[in-house]
Amino acid sequence: MGSTADTSQPGRGGSIPAYRYSAALAATIEQRWQDHWDQNHTFEAPNTAGPIADVAAVAGREKLFILDMFPYPSGAGLHVGHPLGYIATDVFGRYKRMTGKNVLHSIGYDSFGLPAEQHAIVTGIHPRINTESNIANMRRQLRRLGLAHDQRRSVSTTDESYYRWTQWIFLQIFNSWYDEKLKKARHINELEKEFADSKRNLPLGHASKKWAQLSRLEQRKVLDEYRLVYLANAPVNWCPGLGTILANEEVTAEGRSDIGNYPVFKRNMRQWTMRITAYADRLLDDLERLDWPESIKLMQRNWIGRSTGARVKFKSSAGEIEVFTTRPDTLFGATFMVLSPEHPLVDALTTPTQKSAVEKYRESARKLNDAERQNDDRKKTGVDTGATATNPVSGEQIPVWIADYVLMGYGTGAIMAVPSGDERDFEFARAYNLPIVAIQMPPDEWFASNKIAPTTDCSLWPSAYVGEGVYINSS
Template sequence: VWAEPEKVAGREKLFVLDMFPYPSGAGLHVGHPLGYIGTDTWARYQRMRGRNVLHALGYDAFGLPAEQYAVQTGQHPRISTEANIANMRRQLRRLGLAHDDRRGVATTDVEFYRWTQWIFLQVFNAWYDTEADRARPIAELIEEFESGARPVPSDRPWAELDAGERAAIVDAFRLAYVSEAPVNWCPGLGTVLANEEVTAEGRSDIGNFPVFKRNMRQWMMRITAYADRLLADLDRLDWPDSIKAMQRNWIGRSTGASVTFAVEGHEAAIAVFTTRPDTLFGATFMVLAPEHPIVDAIVPGDAFWPAGTDPAWTGGAPSASEAVTAYREAAARKTDLERQENRDKSGVFTGAYAINPVNGARIPIFIADYVLMGYGTGAIMAVPAEDERDWDFAQAYGLPIIRTVQPSEGHDENAAFTGDGPTINSANDEISLNGLDMAAAKKAIIDWLAAKGWGTETVTYKLRDWLFSRQRYWGEPFPIVYDEGGHPIALPESMLPVELPEIDDYSPQALDPDDSTSEPVPPLGRVTEWASVELDLGDGPKTYRR
């Protein structure tokens, strides 16, 4: 009956859509029918109950798996992908599944990815208004800056800013934006990989190449703007409590304080987020993620260590710069999971010191792989008396341990105390937290920090903004061009779709698999007649790059 839609036109409609398979291999594997048989059975049952059922299937045909398969077979991705789709459709018919092939799509169809690009433009041209608790057009944000209805995040009014400065401010609000981010860089494949594409051994799932953690400019989706709504809306779902608990833990809402630590001898400062600002008087050292961008600025360029440096802090290197470089290279070869689960805490001294804002203490700054750039600010204030990881690190490197919470009776004095108790050893000439419980001490120290300009009450999340990249050829092009200042500009909808050009050399540029500092060279970047384009976007013809 599904082949004669006019006979079921008046019935209640039901749309059933299966998860799109990747046409990146020679055909189906056993996991495909494992899922499809279930939805097929349910769709048939609904059809027998008299509903007008549209059961469709598409093919997730863009992406790294399809391109890598094409590279291995020596065929253009489109040829191998379309051949694989045809074979999968043949296999699905032999299984007797009731998908309506007339409604089948592939994500490589130009008419399909035209709408993918359209959706991207809606996201790019939007920002999240926390007061309205919803996304709004970016044009409305600009209007508010122009009229003065919304304060401009600058020390100058909107009218005095040039076009580049205005673009930078607006781009910082967009739901889709470009930013430096820690990524899994695989030079052997010439692309950035998702965590799911990296093995437990820190190598690429495809090709078995080494993968390195490093910062690169990438497109990001500002999903963190929706964190509170995602949490609140879990209560509306009829899901098992265990699944909802997993979702809450994944979002990971934490309340605490952002605290600024000045760096001795530098204009730079280090921001940390802590859920325990009440323990600030016990912060005896700081630890940065090896990828933290401030590391390069604070490491001294001398060929020797600062006077008095403990030999245990040096990693056996003759200078801070050499120690940091070697440690970074080693950390880049580890996965985030390895870095978090490693019980043997390691690190090296950067040669720089921070100033604890509550007591003026001079505390050493280390880099260590147990701190991740993708969580919080990529920097922590280490309070070894009240944190087990910091305790282990302090014990390994001979660092001071100052208790700021009175341990409960019978607590092992040779271990960190992570529970609640009266605050101790926490006073300066302006404030005393001594004797306060955790909640009261947190409020008091946050208020004091805010009054001094050294901190603010803050909410943060484990949830991170979503990263997606385009170092490869086989993917729908972004409907974006860049002006001479490097700012992204959305193409008007009338210029959609931006079609992927047909090229002969679609393989990534060969890179040394072990060169963690190499830069990607996308295949489309080599197609100069496509990558550079002259357009009139409303202010006369100009040359842009894609």
């Protein structure tokens, strides 16, 4: 056999191959190519028009846009979890470039908000200085990973050139209302003109007046009832230690903040709210066109929350209690009402003898998050306010309770309880010895499966009946 050249180097523990792929060699190769990509604008995606256009380069090429989730520049740099998603999108983007697509792969920095503010408090450095320093380091790290981002497109949410458009979008929504007949949004000025020209009736409370007879404050309040964004009292997770409101995901199971471990309390506060339900049909229809996992679609459907039903008002000593029901046909079976502990009428409804019990219960409800309150496996609890309301169809006086399974942020924050036809209401009525009136006669098969004789005496029923049946006690 022929001789071979010596390709080893002397070193600790014996000879080391001269061209071994070491970390130092890897770094040299990687940085050389990263410099090459920068110098040759390899990952810069040209537009079809405008100052960064290259018509010849994009001619006949299909566009593909990839936007990575913005990291929070609230730490000195990226953590090990960031590359997990970024490398996956980078692989996908590079593959699509190889198939001829004009790929725009971009990223930005979510530099506004609580994480950046808290980091500034902890370090004692002004948030702008801190944030810009952290962003610079993250840019270095992302480049060092060799990711194929078009850095010209990178933005920070604290850039005035970025958030001015967020403000602009908000103003467009604020100055719009949803026309049910045309099924689209229109400028609020068009609504005001319709009121002024008597082409549209004023809402209840002003129906006897002309638009010009209302004060400017009254006119503004009327228009505010139609705007796509409006101020309303809503239950929120208030964290005094952080001085802000937290999303449910930012609150631990122990009722404390993820950041700082401060106590979090449920409070009713004035919040900007969007009339998402006005677009419910369109949102749900378009959702079906998306190639998303079914679990994600279900989450979106629940968030959109389309419901078809009626609003019903029950008179009480504290004023009208409004509920939304998908089953107005079951009104005769409403034998009690349940309000959210945060409902604005609770204080006025509660009798002096029940005040202490109600306050104690409300305090315990504040310590639970929404998921815990709506857990079907959890025992239902509640407290009687001592007040009654009038069933609008039967004229019966029915008791008004509060219970933590009713959420202020869902519907009107009040429900009419029909225990014979709703399992949750049935359990609650059984637990607190509240009346249950049958409004549907279950079929014989239902009684047979439950091993009881047919009867309208709900005290003998093992559960609520939620199927089809002949209506009874409904007149």
